[in-house]
Amino acid sequence: MKGDYFSFTEQLFNPSAAAEKPEALKQIRVLDLSRIIYGPMVAKWLGMFGAEVIKVEEPEEGDDWRTGTYWGKFWKDSCPYFQSLNPNKYFVTINLKEQKGKELLLEIAKNVDVVIENYRAGLTEAWGIGYTTVSKINPKVIYISCSGYGQYGPLKFYPSYDIVAQSMSGVARGTGFPDRKTYKLPDYYGDFLPALFGAIGVLAALNARERTGKGQYIDMAQSEGLMRVMHNWTYMAQTGDDLGCTGNNDPTMAPSGIFRTRDGKFLAIAVATGKQCVSLLKAMEKAELAEKKEYVETLARLKPENARVLNMLLEEWVASKNENEVIELALKWEFPVGQVMDDEKIVNDDWRRERGSIVDFDDEMYGKGKWAGPAVSLSKTPGRLKWLSRPIGYHNRYIFKTLLGFSDDKIKELEKDGVIGYWDNRVGKRPPEYWNIEKDEIFNYGKGK
Amino acid sequence: MKSSEKSPQVFSKHMTGKKTQEHLANFERLLSEMIDPRPDKTGSLENIRVLEVSSANYPATICASMLGELGAEVLKIEPPEGDPAREVTPYGVNIKGVGLPFLMENRNKRNITMDLSTETGRANLKKLAGGADVLIDAMKPGELDAIEAGYRHLSDVNPSLIYVAVSPFGHFTSKAERCRDIPDSDLTAQAESGFSMLIGDPREPEPYNYPLRAGIWAASYMSGALATAGTLTALLHRNKTGEGQMVDIATNDAISAWQGFSAVWGFTMEQPRVRIGNFDWGLYPYGYYKAKDGYVTVCAALDHDFRGLLKILGRWDLEDDWKFLFDRLTDDPEKLQELETEIEKEIAKYTCDELFRKTFEYGIKATRDKLRSKGFPIVVETKLPHQVVEEKHWQIRKSFQEVDVPGFGKITIPASPPQMSESPMRIKWIKGTIGEDDEEIYAQYGLEK
Structure with a gap:
């Protein structure tokens, strides 16, 4: 007989020991040409688990999201969103409009395992830095193009953003109450979910390469990522109807909804199985309903007329209880309940801090902050934050010297020719005001040596 | 005019040179091969065997489905009466008693039954796990451990096993222990992630102004995709070291941890966001x-x-x-x-x-x-979804597929993004019947009836 399970897992995962553990993607080098959210998040997954991510930006301008902040909010001259999207990366610049810039890019591409880009379809090919060119000098490369609609098909050149993908995929028309307006999914879900599919593609290709020795090309279409997670198509083919909007009720679970408690809090409750439904009815002291087939058998319970009855009863019941009481009953009777959390509760959540998905992180350049940690816990090779984002061109010298062995003269020449460059004085692109860049050892890496 | 009927050369200026034309021609050739992958191209996880120990837990089921699309051999282990997830379906719509989400996410799996309440069933599970590469634990935290089929028991016998646990609050931390009996659902996970709090319009009358449910399984699919990415990352570590590990996903934290912006707002603004209808937090219009x-x-x-x-x-x-x-x-x-x-x-x-x-x-x-x-x-x-299906672009890309499920007829499901040139994702079959593969699998692995 082994000891208590949770003492065992506590020790197994212990986030405070994470920094000493090995990293799963240690020897993987990634060239990230992407901007905004969708491409950079593919790179973020890889970087969080140990890959060396070289993020290439245009001199002076950089990633558009450096200034894509909310309500004019900058933090120490940086965009907090951008910080969250781009930790653990090396920030170099290359002017891809110059032939010398393309040559420099190919020099790096020779030495990497993965290339990520999210330009419009075919553009990197037209520039001579696409998969067909890179794979000639680096046959083992895995090259992913993250676009709105994929690299072929009549829509391929049309621009895409999160909200556009939500509309083109049909997600947009499913959130809201029947016959009222519909809502978009918040915080750019239409970028974050497809990015995860992109990361899955890259990780799968890395696994395949271990076996076959071959690299490959990956065509990730943002809208297809969203279409993959919708039940509408199967439902439509079966019934001839659109699934429609169902407000706060999940049509696959009954009863289900977001309800207000007596003390004015919001709780989500959603019942998946007959067993859970019987438990809930007992908790509600409505055991007599648990005898009825139409409420216990799941396929019958899900019929709109039966689901409606249960939803109304549940709404009344929750309104008569305080939040705590419902949660205690859920713990006792084992039905799914969730508190409606908000930003402030999330960032201060002890549970998340214990899990390591919220971290108090002290960055060398930006100091203390609270950020999202790895979204998945791996016991032996945990993900981790190592540094936040950096100003435009911050790692130029470091990468060009250590990876390509460039001399000071060579770097100077590239600077003079406008092939590489740095931030201008705009907020979001420059170092924090208090930072003495002249004394920064990484920025000035190997200067004069 | 449908949007798909137009396909202008957006980058015509860049696409006129001889070299450019050559790159683009090579690229076209590559893409045309990707539409219909050659049959000899095998999936990324061709030699990987996955066990899904299922229990009304869609994130786990989705993860297993994705690993199946990537070419793994997936055995879905259900209790003799079937996984209760079989009945979780919009408005109770089903085919011969089986719900649509279940069929949609049973990609490339073999259906076997095992009664884990019996000694024989437990012995069979352990025997299978001894030779498996990945085990997905969809049970309550600690439930498999209690029957000596938890990570610590199985990794003793099979140190290279990757053990993926999927539950609302995860398998470690004090809260996870306290809430271990609360089952998973998409809606409750959306709420706990702070997602619902951001959807809806406070200017609407009651109850239309409540925090609102995203009309897709936003949390379950994010969790399933995160579990897949975590598994693939762990497999890469195993390729180098031979070492397996435990991977833990908390579905209540999936969206908030991966998207990370709740933490950003909570940290920088020190107060939660309130709903602002269809306005965005950073962009207008x-x-x-x-x-x-x-x-x-x-x-x-x-x-x-x-x-x-x-x-x-x-x-x-x-x-x-x-x-x-x-x-x-x-x-x-x-x-x-x-x-x-x-x-x-x-x-x-x-x-x-x-x-x-x-x-x-x-x-x-x-x-x-x-x-x-x-x-x-x-x-x-x-x-609207029915307009999406009609879009020629997706038809050309085969973004929707019709699959003949033996005994159940044809169903329409979304294909598997991303499209990969060397190790394509495929939907090879979908099976609906409980225990359909019992005979074959029990014989193949020498399990006891």
Whole structure:
């Protein structure tokens, strides 16, 4: 007989020991040409688990999201969103409009395992830095193009953003109450979910390469990522109807909804199985309903007329209880309940801090902050934050010297020719005001040596 | 005119040189091979065996489905009466008693039954796990451990096993232990992630102003995809070291940890966001509008895109007051509503198609402009799912597939993004019957009946 399970897992995962553990993607080098959210998040997954991510930006301008902040909010001259999207990366610049810039890019591409880009379809090919060119000098490369609609098909050149993908995929028309307006999914879900599919593609290709020795090309279409997670198509083919909007009720679970408690809090409750439904009815002291087939058998319970009855009863019941009481009953009777959390509760959540998905992180350049940690816990090779984002061109010298062995003269020449460059004085692109860049050892890496 | 009927050469300026044409021709060749992958191209996880120990837990089921698409051999282990997830389906719509989400996420799996309440069943599970590469634990935290089939027991016998645990609060931390009996559901996970808190409009009457459910399984699919990415990362570590590990996903934290912006707001603003309808937290215009004959999505938040939109709508008079994104902050929704009302009024004058055509033609011209300062405002129809299915673009890309499920007939399901050139994802079969593969699998692995 082994000891208590949770003492065992506590020790197994212990986030405070994470920094000493090995990293799963240690020897993987990634060239990230992407901007905004969708491409950079593919790179973020890889970087969080140990890959060396070289993020290439245009001199002076950089990633558009450096200034894509909310309500004019900058933090120490940086965009907090951008910080969250781009930790653990090396920030170099290359002017891809110059032939010398393309040559420099190919020099790096020779030495990497993965290339990520999210330009419009075919553009990197037209520039001579696409998969067909890179794979000639680096046959083992895995090259992913993250676009709105994929690299072929009549829509391929049309621009895409999160909200556009939500509309083109049909997600947009499913959130809201029947016959009222519909809502978009918040915080750019239409970028974050497809990015995860992109990361899955890259990780799968890395696994395949271990076996076959071959690299490959990956065509990730943002809208297809969203279409993959919708039940509408199967439902439509079966019934001839659109699934429609169902407000706060999940049509696959009954009863289900977001309800207000007596003390004015919001709780989500959603019942998946007959067993859970019987438990809930007992908790509600409505055991007599648990005898009825139409409420216990799941396929019958899900019929709109039966689901409606249960939803109304549940709404009344929750309104008569305080939040705590419902949660205690859920713990006792084992039905799914969730508190409606908000930003402030999330960032201060002890549970998340214990899990390591919220971290108090002290960055060398930006100091203390609270950020999202790895979204998945791996016991032996945990993900981790190592540094936040950096100003435009911050790692130029470091990468060009250590990876390509460039001399000071060579770097100077590239600077003079406008092939590489740095931030201008705009907020979001420059170092924090208090930072003495002249004394920064990484920025000035190997200067004069 | 459907949006798909147009395919202009957006980058014509770059695509005229001989070398460029050569790159693009090579690229076209590669893409044409990707539409119908050669049968000898095997999946990324061809030699990987996965066990899904299922229990009304869709994130786990989705993860197993994705690993199946990637080529793994997946054994779905159900209790003799079947996984209760079989009945979780919109409005109770089913085929011969089996729900649509279940069929949709049973990609490339073999269905076997095992009664884990018996000694024989437990012995069979352990025997299978001894030779498996991945085990997905969808049970309550600690439930498999209690029957000596937890990570610590199985990894003793099979140290290279990757053990993936999927549950609402995870398998470690004090809260996880306290809440271990609360089952998973998509809606409760959306709420716990802070997602629902951001959807909806406070200006609506009760109860339409409540925190709102995203109309897709936003949390379950995010969790399933995270579990897949975690598994693939762990497999890469194993390839180097031979070492397995435990991977833990908390579905209640999936969206908040991967998207990370709740942490960013909580940290920098030290207060939670309140709902602001279809305004975005960072961008304007970036939302849904009513056109003459339907709904459109407008995405023209960058200043030059916004200028373009005003020109197209013939409302240059608004430019002076709302010139910069900084003028269009959504922190004061009432003030911004003044502009919103004007934009609403203009959009309502046109049909969806007119708006698409006007902005598209404008955008393409502007893209060819040397200074690129005229923007590309995007206005697309906010599509209903049945319009998405009709889109020629997705038909060309085979984004929807019809699969014949033996004994159940044909079902339509979304294909598997991303498209990969060397190790394509495939839907090889879908099986619906409980224990359909019992005989074959029990014999193959020498299990006891």
